[in-house]
Amino acid sequence: MSAITSFLRPDFTWPRPMGSSICKSTPKVPSSPGKLRLRAWGIVHEALYYISEWYCACFGIQFDANIIQLPFGLVLKWTDRTSLEEAAAMHMARAAGMPIPKVLCCGEHPNAPYNRNFSILMTRLPGSPLENSADTLLVESEDPWLFELRECVIAMRRWTSPHSAEICSAIGTSIRSPRVPGHIMGPFADENEFNDYLLSTASGHGFDTTAEYIKALEQANEIRNYPHRITFTHGDLKAHNILVGDDGHLSGFLDWESAGWYPEYWDFTTAMRYGTNSWWFQVASWIGGDQYRRELKCDIALNSLTVDSYIAF
Missing domain, CATH: 3.90.1200.10 (Aminoglycoside phosphotransferase (APH), C-terminal lobe)
Incomplete structure (x- = not known):
């Protein structure tokens, strides 16, 4: 039971150790997801936003509307600066062997206020x-x-x-x-x-x-x-x-x-x-x-x- 609940805790992480050497040749630039896929994931991410409010209250941690904490070692970044370009850079750096969060999916929010038009769901890394x-x-x-x-x-x-x-x-x-x-x-x-x-x-x-x-x-x-x-x-x-x-x-x-x-x-x-x-x-x-x-x-x-x-x- 404790092993299962550890996945839910806000301190659960997915370590990404440094590679034995960092690639010095240019990693492949990832292809951009289609508009329909981005919008579909955007709807999922909007639901995760509300789940995080409940999740943070359960564990007594402060809710952050920009860096949204989730169970299973996940984080949703949703700011007015988050973009597809950021997700692509993360893919490249991680592919080169750097300790970068794994991008799971990206979401688009065309009607969101305050220019919060894009979100990235990623893994949480350990460390201070x-x-x-x-x-x-x-x-x-x-x-x-x-x-x-x-x-x-x-x-x-x-x-x-x-x-x-x-x-x-x-x-x-x-x-x-x-x-x-x-x-x-x-x-x-x-x-x-x-x-x-x-x-x-x-x-x-x-x-x-x-x-x-x-x-x-x-x-x-x-x-x-x-x-x-x-x-x-x-x-x-x-x-x-x-x-x-x-x-x-x-x-x-x-x-x-x-x-x-x-x-x-x-x-x-x-x-x-x-x-x-x-x-x-x-x-x-x-x-x-x-x-x-x-x-x-x-x-x-x-x-x-x-x-x-x-x-x-």
Whole structure:
């Protein structure tokens, strides 16, 4: 009886250990499900939403309308940022051997309020999320997760895009990022078009003088002087998206909603532009970000110029 009830508990998980090596060749891009199938699963997911309210009440856990907890080690992600592109990126990363939740099915919700138009039913992984701090990174003292995370990031950067647009999602469409108005952009034919878009909302609102604004604009535009490879990118490489098991190994790599094909610096500057010299800044720098210090200065300037355009979303 206890074995049966363990499947129902909110701490039941489906471990996905790291592969012996992460595939360095591009995983196959999954085919997109048909509209009828997406809508049918959407109806099922809407029913699961209400089941989760009852389930959470039974186990005394807080109900989250975005990350919906379910029995049998399942989680339903249903936010205004969830998309088919995220599900495709998860399929690719899991196929490469990374510890990624297994996508079971996707649902479409054409009439849902607040732009919650898509949902993903997936397995729950074990482990605890990392937390940033002001500590000093001691590489030789860290558990295996640090080296395993670096292996995942390095492997992704060796994949090659099958799409004609250089900067796009895993399936060649728009990419989602909390760093732009409406949190969606592209696809873009090349890096110049990408940079033009990022700077299109530049404003002097946050500067005391015109001289400060011009200086920041010049610094942000300096990114154009550095050509970059286009690599597969997680898009939100933050500490809270990394799960570590009790054994110290990487047990989960989460939240692929911003994943896609970006200039090679994007993952690192996104991770490093806040909390300079914090513990996570040092992690991202050690993984590979240290080679993009010039780009980081440009990215920080870009953020100061454009943050007003997306911070309210």
